[in-house]
Amino acid sequence: MADTASYPKPGTAYRPSRAGEYGRMLRKDFAKNKYIYALSLIGIAYYLIFKYVPMYGALIAFKNYVPSKGILESPWVGFKHFQDFFGSHYFWRILRNTLLINVYELIFAFPAPIILALLLNEVRRSSFKRMVQTITYLPHFVSLVVICGMLIDFSQKAGLLSTILAWFGVERQNLLLNPDLFRSLYIGSGIWQGIGWGSIIYLAALTSIDTQLYDAATVDGANRWKQMLHVTLPGIMPTIVILLILQIGGMMNVGFEKIILLYNSQTYETADVISSFVYRRGILEANYSYSTAVGLFNSLVNFALLLIANRISRKVNETSLW
């Protein structure tokens, strides 16, 4: 590896086998690279302060945080907040909502950009292809507030979406006040906004497929559909797997930004998720310790899911994040 080129290879006389030698190497490194280390100070400080200090701050999940006493002086309460949370009737509601939204997203939203990329790949006329891409990327750039504002407006009783659904026999109503429809609207609008943008990464992966494979498939008598299934799809499989792992690693994260824009007290039953609950309890009601415990539970489950997904993937098809 070029990274370690200027350091002694393992097994040579300089190999740091004792702490003293290790320290000497460190000192040498600092002396040699002191300006580089100086340049990195702000970056290191940024990560320590804004990423690692909050991890330390998460300690208050195990304490009864009193602002006047600070994090260190506040009394320990062990797992009390976790027990309170697991025992409350909110627990099952927000866990179910968080997981259901994610499962539906995996089933419906995750494959959508893949399908679009496959279809775009089959378009031979490049002007048409460019036009589809330009238009479908567009909603990604429009802010979430505007998108949700439009969605709320279209969902009114006389709104555009209600009218279109009425053609299919759905009773006219304010769609966003109906808890049964919340998840569909959340995921449907997500697909609408993200399908084009999401397809870019797969289109990038597609460019690296060897065109000879298509010629070979044609010789073997594969039609377009078969080629898509047996050449194109396997070609982008590693990309799909990596993105799937990341998606599973974020299973517990349903962005609170979109939820708090769209939900209302009438739809909490299906719309309230862990992150929106943490926001309400923590920021609006200032229950710091309790909501930190809820957030920490969320982060831990997420991290565990990521590790599991990565391990399974490495076993099954030798693609993994690390």
Place this chain on the structure above:
Amino acid sequence: MTHRSIGDKLFDTCNYILLSGLMIVTLYPFLYVLFASLSTPSELVKHTGILWKPAGFYLEGYKLVLKNPMIAVGYKNTLFYVTAGTVLNVFFTALFAFVLSRRDLYWKKYMMMMIVFTMFFSGGLIPEYMLIKNLGLLDTRWSLIVPGLIATWNLIIMRTSFQSIPYELEEAAKMDGASDWTVFAKVILPLSVPLLAVMVLFYGVAHWNAWASALIYLRDRDLFPLQLVLREILIQNSTTETTNLSTASDPFLGEVVKYATIIVATVPILIVYPLIQRHFTKGVMIGALKG
């Protein structure tokens, strides 16, 4: 021309129909908003469903939006957050990526591990809020800039790209007596202009669209970014309060004002979009292929 079977033609036809449908579904909501914003309020309210053209013609809505002081304040603040934020973001991301791309740094591996770990695990919303509060950044403009100074994903993209710059160039510069800083400023940055442009766009659009951190960290309305103002108008439906509609003659004016607000707030991004789309795609591809 290769031979096309009936199956192939059928496949192509279905494909074109599906993709055209997708384009219509994507585009029409924006057209609807445009038509509605130009409609006469009383006729718009009577109308339900599809709009093919503005119902009547009316510009009063736009006049009210442009006269709304909160929209002006929001625009001004967002302009500040986008410019100042993006400049600081790109500079410090590039600087740290430069450090992490050095090949002979002993600690680098551990630094990278510490950084990548933060992509998968975080302290959570509340500890972050408490940190900002304890640092005294609450209700200041810095609260929207400093906590997001370096986006880890962008840092990794830049680092990967810097690593692919031939090392000989830096060695030559160092032979001529250049310091590490000079190598960064005079060798690495000038060779990375396209990448820097992509980063400016990534960070710039993120600042333009950001609102959640403002919702959490800001109370002072004079500091609100545009998106937070939009939330009040579009989501919380407080058109009357922000535009003094009570004095206006038409009781349905609020509806039209809402649509006009969407247009006024979205036009800037629609104008720059055709110019930046290509660069953006390139940025995503760099991230995809090398990440």
